[in-house]
Amino acid sequence: GEINKTDQHQYYNEWIFGLEKGSKRIAAMMATSYNAKEEDGHHSGASSHGAAGVVKSKKPDNTAFKQQRLPAWQPILTAGTVLPAFFVIGLIFIPIGIGLYVSSNNIKEFEIDYTGVDISNPCYSCAKNFSWNSTTPCVCSMNFTLEQPFESNVFMYYGLSNFYQNHRRYVKSRDDSQLNGDQSALKNPSKECEPYRTSDGLPIAPCGAIANSLFNDTLELYHIDSNNTRNTIPLVKKGIAWWTDKHVKFRNPGENLTAAFQGTNKPVNWRKPVYELDPSDPDNNGFINEDFIVWMRTAALPTFRKLYRIIQKKSNTTPTLPSGKYVLEITYNYPVLSFDGRKRMILSTISWMGGKNPFLGIAYITVGSICFFLGVVLLIIHHKYDTRSNSADIPN
C-alpha cells in the first residue's frame, strides 16, 4: 500500500471513512489505500489514457501461491499405506526390543544398602552417632558375596534415595561462573547461592547448596580371596564425569590452587577446602575434581545414582570382579537419616545402551507387537472395507 502524493488527499478521505476507530489492521489500511488509488485512477484515467495501466495493476497476479494453487503433495493415509508401515515397525521394533531386553538382562548389577537403619547393619552405629563436629571419621565395613563374576569394566555407583537434588532451591543454588574459574565470581558469588554464599564474611568457594552437600563418603572395595586375604581392588577415579564438564565447564581459578582460593572460605559442611579434594593429583583437584563435578550434575529424580569409581578390566582371562566374597569399607561421613534417606553402593557392568534397565526392551517389544497386531487387524479390515465399498458402488 504505497501512497503517492497525489493520492494523499484521497487517501485521507478514504482513511477517515474506511477505517474503524479502534484497532484496525494493516490489512484494512492496505485495502483502503488500494481503494483510494483505484478511485483516483478513475478520476485521472481519461486524461492520462492510462486505463491499461490501471487494469494491470489491479488484476490479481496469477501466481500459484496467490491463487492457492501451489503444487502440493497430498498424502493419503489409507489402510493400504499404513498397513506395510505397521508391519515394518513391528518387524524392526521387536528385534530391537529383544536385543535391548537381552542386553539389559546380561548386565550384572549388585546393590547394597549401607545406610545403617537396622541395628544389624554394620553401619548402624556410624549412622546413629553421626555428628558434624566429630573429627575422627567413622568407618564401617559391609561384607557381601558376588554370586557371578563381573566381566568387563565394572562401574561403581553410589545411590541416594529421598534426596531431592532436583529441588528448585537446591538446583539453582550454584554459580557456574565461579566454577568456570571466573575471578570476580569467585570473590563475589551469585546471590542464588544463598544461604551458602558467604561464611564468616568470606565468600564460599564453591558456593551454593549443591557444592555444600557434596557426597563425601569414601568407599573402598576389597576382594576376599580363597585364603581370606583382603585384596584392594583398584578404583579408578577419573573418567566418571562428562568430558566437556571436566575440561570446559569446570575450571580452576588459577594454577596454584592454594593461592587462587586465598580469600575464600570452604563450604560450611566440608571438612577440607576445595583445593584439598585430591591433593595427590593436581589434574583432579579443586573445581575439576571429578567427584565434585559428578555431584554438581543434579539428578533428575529424588532416587538417583551417581558414578563413583570405575574398576578397569585387567586382562582378558580373568573377570574384573570374580565371584566370591567382598568387603566394602565405608568412611561414613554423609548423614541421610535426618531426611529419611538411604545410601547404596551399586556395582554394575554397562552395555551399549547404558546401565541395567529392562524398561526400554519391554517397551520396544510391546510397541512392536502392538504394531504387528494392528497390522494384522488392519489387513483384515482393509480386505473387508474394499469389498464393502465395491459392493456399495454397484447400486449407484
Added chain:
Amino acid sequence: MLRRRLNRLLGGDERRVDSRTIYVGHRSCSATEAFIPPKFCDNRIVSSKYTVWNFLPKNLFEQFRRIANFYFLIIFLVQVIVDTPTSPVTSGLPLFFVITVTAIKQGYEDWLRHKADNEVNKYLVTVLEDGGRIQKESEKIKVGDVVEVEEDETFPCDLILLQSSRDDDTCFVTTASLDGESNHKTHYTVPDTEKDLESLNATIECEQPQPDLYKFVGRMHIYKNDQEPTVRSLGPENLLLKGATLKNTQKICGVAVYTGMETKMALNYQGKSQKRSAVEKSINAFLLVYLCILVSKALVCTTLKYVWQSKPGQDEPWYNEKTQREKETNLYLKMFTDFLSFMVLFNFIIPVSMYVTVEMQKFLGSFFITWDKDFFDPEIKEGALVNTSDLNEELGQVEYVFTDKTGTLTQNNMEFIECCIDGFQYKYRDASSELDGFCVTDGPVSKLQQKAGREKEELFLRALCLCHTVQVKESAEQGQGQRDGLIDEVDGLGVDGEVVHPLQEQRGFIASSPDEVALVKGAMRYGFTFLGLESKTMKILNRNNDVEMYELLHVLNFDPVRRRMSVIVRSKSGDTLLFCKGADSSIFPRVRREEVERIRMHVERNATEGYRTLCVAYKILSAEEYAQADAGLREARLALQDREEKLMTVYNQVETGMSLIGATAVEDRLQEEAAETMEALQGAGMKVWVLTGDKMETAKSTCYACRLFQRNTELLELTVRTLEDGGRRREERLHDLLLEYHKKAVQDAPPVKAGVTRSWSSAGQDYGFIIDGATLSMVLNSSSESNSNRYKNLFLQICQNCTSVLCCRMAPLQKAQIVKMVKNSKGSPITLSIGDGANDVSMILEAHVGIGIKGKEGRQAVRNSDYAIPKLKHLKKLLLAHGHLYYVRIAHLVQYFFYKNLCFILPQFLYQFFCGYSQQPLYDAAYLTMYNICFTSMPILAYSLLEQHICMEVLLDNATLYREIAKNAMLRWGPFLYWTLLGVFHGLLFFFGVRFLFSNPALQDNGQVFGNWSYGTIVFTVLVFTVTLKLALDTRHWTWINHFVIWGSLAFYVFFSFFWGGIIWPFLRQQRLYFVFANMLSSVSAWLVIILLILLSLLPEILLVVFRKPRGPHARQIAAVTPLSYKHLKERE
C-alpha cells in the same frame, strides 16, 4: 446588563440544543446588537489518536486493556516481584515482542494519520476577509468565513453555497470519496443572495452537526438595508460537504457552517462496532477452561507442597537450607507466593503466541481473498476487497443469507422493455408475438401503433421525458476533462443503436437510479429526447425534431416511503402540469378508479415476468391549485423542524386526483450465475432470504428465476393481500394464518434431528414463505406485547422450516430488523447479508458478516461491508471454498495451539510430584521461551495459511461439504475434549516414558549418568518432534512451504539445541544446558526412547485416521474427500 448577558448566554445554550447561528463573514446582522462571535470548534481535523507525548502511555494502556495482554502482564509482574521458577524473561520477552510489534504498527498507522491530517490541515485555502482575499491554512478556517474553492479542489469544510461561477447558480460536485457515488451532483446557490459577497449581510440558522450526509436543514436570513430580512430555506442541495470535490465549475464561494471535527465527514468517522467471530468466542471459552486447569494445577501443587513439607525433614533438610528471608516470611504469604509461582510455572498453557499467530493468520490469510483472480471482474476491473480480516472464518459458518434483490440477485442494468399507454401495450422488440387480445406490438417504434391515440402517446412520452432527475452529461464540450470511467455507468446511447441523431451518440445520462436512465432512454427510442436542464428549463426534442421547453417549477423527490416522485412543470403554453411516476401501489389509489383496471392487468403481468413496473400519471394544475401547492412547498421547505413530515404532507396533498396515462416495464436481468449460486448456497445448508423493497410479484418471479422457489415449493403467503382476503379484521386473519402456516410447516413437518440441518433434497415438502413489509410490522409491532412475542416466535419457526423466505416491500430498517431477529433467535445462527446499495447498509452492518457488491448504486454498501465482491456469483467461492478453508484452518490452529501447550506443560506439572513441589521447571528457560515462538509456531502458521484438506474444486462442486463444518463443528466441546485428551495422553506419555528410562540414569555406554536437565531435554525433544509430526500428520496439502517449515523447524530445533548447549554463555551465571543435548544424542538409549515415544504418541492418531469411516446420508460425497477414500475420488477422475 449582566442579566441580559446571562439571558443571552442561557438562551444561546438553549439554542445550541437544536440549531446554531452563523454570521456570514462575521458581520453582525443588526447594528443595534453588539456582535458576539459564537464559539465553534476550529477546522482542524484530528484523526490521529496519539501525540508524541502520550503515545507510550496511551498505547500501552490500550494494549493492556485486552484481557490476554493484561493476563500476561500480570504473569510478568509476578515473575518480577515474586521469586519464581522461571526468569521474567521467559514471559517478558514474548510479551515485549507482541507489545512492541503492535505499538510499532499502531504508531506507524498513526504517523500516516498525522501526515494525512497535516496535509489537510495545512492546505492553503482562499478566504474572503475584509474585502480582500487571504490565503489561510485550512485548519484556521472559522465558522462564518467565506471560502473560495476552485475547480477540482476539495471543500475544506462544510459550506453553504453562496455564489457559483456558473450562470445558472449551480455547481457540480462529486462525492466519490464520501459515499462513492461518482456521478456529478448538482448543488444550488441560496437564491437571492447578492452578487457582491462583501455587502452580504446575512445569518444562517441551521441544525447542530449531525452525521447524515443527505440531511441538512437550515434557514438563511438576508438583511438588506432596513428591510425586513428575507428568509431562504437551506437544504442538502445548498450544502457542500467537506471531502467532496468541485467539478465542472470554475469556482464557488461558500460560507463555512460546520468545521473540523463537526463536519459531516468527520462525524461519519465514528467507527462501526467491531464484529467478533464465533471462533473468537470459542477461543475465549477454551481459554476459560484452560485458565481453570491452570488454577487447579497451581492449587493442587500448592496444597500438596504443604502436605509434603509437613513431614519431618522434608521441608528443610540439612543439604538444602532456606535463606534467612524465606524463613522469616509469613506462612500464608509464602503459600500465596507459592501459588503464584506455580501459576507462573504453568502459565505457558495459555500461550501469548496464540494471539499473535491467530492475528497473523487472519491478516495474512485475508490476502488470499484479494488475490483471488476468480473474484476479478473484468467489467469494473476490480477484485474482491477485504475490509476486515477478523471474520474470515465466519464465512465458513453462515447459516442464513439475506440478500437484496435489485443489484444483487439482478444486475441493476435496466432495460426498457415495454410500456403500456392507456391500456395498449407497446413493446420495443422486433416481431414479438401477440401477448394479449387487444394489443399488438411490432415494427420499429418510430412509427407508434396508432392504437392509443397520438395525443395520449405523446403525453406519456413527455411524462417520461420530464418526470425524472436525470442529468445529461455534457460530453461534447467538457467530455475531455471527464474520466471515462463514467461512461460505464452512464450508458452511452450509441450502444443501443437506432439512434436518430448522431450528435446524441456522445450523450450520456447520469442518474441516481438506473431505472430513470432506462426510462429516458426508452422515451428516446420512441422519439422523445431529453436534451437537458438549463436554468430551470427542461428541453425536449420531440418527434418532429422540435425543441419543446418546459419550466421546471418543483421536483417532488422520490423517497422509499412514498415510492413515487413528481415534477411540476409549466409548458410554453402556460399550462402547469404535474407528472408523477411511481410504484403501482402508490399511484393507483391516487388516480381515477376506472383508469386503473385497464392498466393493472398489464402491470401485474409484467410484474410476474420479473419486470420492474412503474405507473405514470399526470394532472393539470389550475392556477389556484398551483399557487396553493407552491406556497405549501415553499413553506414546508423553509421549516426548520419536521421538514420531512411537512414536505410529505404537502406532497401527498398535491399528488392526488391524477389521471393514469400508462405504465412502463423495465427489465432487470439476473446476475450471472445467480441461480447456480443460490442453489449452491441452499445445497450448503444455508437458508436464503430475499429482502427487497420491490413489489411481491416482481420479487417472486426473481425468486423463481433464481431457483430459490422451485416448482414444487409450496408458497406460504403472508401479505396484505392474503390478510384482506378473508374479509375479517387483519389482526385476526394474521393470527389464523400464522397458526395455519405454523401447523403446516412446523408441526406436520417430519421431525428434524437436532444439530443436523435438513437435507435440501429430502423427500419432504419444501415451503417458501412470503411476507411483506406491512405485514411484518404487524407481526413485530402487534398491539399487545404478548401477541407480539408469540407472533414473532411463530413467524421465526415457520421461517426456519422454509427453504427460502421472501420479504418484499421492505424499508431498509426493516431489513436490519429481520436480520437482527434471526441473529438473536434460538441457537444464534450466523447471518450474512449481501447487498449493493445504500438501502442495504443497515442489514450489512447488522449481520455477522456483511458483504457488499461493487454494483451500480454507489459504494456505500462496499464501504460498510466486511468483504466486497464484484458479483453475486463470487459469493459461492467466497463461502464454499474460502470460508470453508479459513474455518478449518483457524479451528485447527486454535485446537492445535491448546493441544501443544497442554502437552508442553503437563510434564512440567507431573515433574512437581518428583521434585518436592518446588516449582522446579523441567525445561530450560530457553526452551520455555522458544517453544511457542520458534520451535512450533511456523508449521502451524503455514498450515493455517495453506491447508486445503479438500481441494477447492471439490468444495465448489459439493456444496454439501459446507454442512460438515456447520455450527462451529470443529470448535465444539467434542473436538475440544478430543484435543485435550490427546494433549493429556501425550503429556503423560512423554513424562512417564522418560521417567521409567531414568529409573537408571546411567544411560551412556561409559557408565556416566544424566541429570535433571538431560531429563527435561529428552522430554522436550520428544515433545517438539511429536507436536510437529502430529501437525504433519494432519496436513493434507503439502506444498514446498509446508515441507520447508516443518522440517525446517525441526532442524532449527536441533541446530539451536547444539548451539545453545555448545557455548559457555558469558554473562550467564548458570550454564545448565552445556553439552546436555550433545550428550543426549551420544546415548543410544535416549535415541531409542525418543523414537519410541514419538511413534507411540502418533500411533492412535494414525489409527484414527485410518479407521475413520464415512457416515450419514452423504457418505458418498464425504467419502470422496475423507482421506480413506481419496483413492476412490482419484479413480473416479
